[in-house]
Amino acid sequence: xxxxxxxxxxxxxxxxxxxxxxxxxxxxxxxxxxxxxxxxxxxxxxxxxxxxxxxxxxxxxxxxxxxxxxxxxxxxxxxxxxxxxxxxxxxxxxxxxxxxxxxxxxxxxxxxxxxxxx
Numbered sequence: 146x147x148x149x150x151x152x153x154x155x156x157x158x159x160x161x162x163x164x165x166x167x168x169x170x171x172x173x174x175x176x177x178x179x180x181x182x183x184x185x186x187x188x189x190x191x192x193x194x195x196x197x198x199x200x201x202x203x204x205x206x207x208x209x210x211x212x213x214x215x216x217x218x219x220x221x222x223x224x225x226x227x228x229x230x231x232x233x234x235x236x237x238x239x240x241x242x243x244x245x246x247x248x249x250x251x252x253x254x255x256x257x258x259x260x261x262x263x
Contacts, residue, residue, distance in 0.1 A: 180246035181239070182206045187253035188230045188260065189219055196220040230260060237263075 185206040193201035197218040199208055208214045209231065216231040217223065234242065241263075249255035 179210060180243050181210050181234070183251060184242055184246055184256055184260070185209050185231065185234060187256040188222075188227055188234065190222050190225060190227070191253075192221060194221060230257075233260065233263070 182203075183206075186202050189202040189205060191202055193203075195201065197205045197214065197220065199205045199214070202219075205214065205219060209216075209218070216228040216235070219227050219231075222228070245256060245259045245263075249259055
């Protein structure tokens with residue numbers, strides 16, 4: 146009987162230690178995304194069609210931040226006013242964009258509303 150109790154106790158302790166280590170490692174080695182990329186992705190239609198030549202809206206957003214593509218690259222977003230919003234974003238400072246991203250709590254609809262309000 147004591148063998149079973151000792152085994153369960155040892156397994157519980159090992160599980161707790163492993164879980165604590167994984168929680169620490171996930172915080173320590175977390176990769177932070179660029180807030181500009183997240184804001185641009187929130188403005189895009191989100192249909193991931195690839196008509197811009199990039200693999201989805203996330204690829205377009207990264208390319209726009211790097212300056213590899215212009216504001217008119219998103220074909221489906223032209224009618225929705227995406228180029229105008231992208232131009233507005235490109236004229237904003239990093240501090241303003243970080244402020245918008247923090248206020249919105251990474252909510253895409255909130256990001257768009259805050260951009261339209263500015």
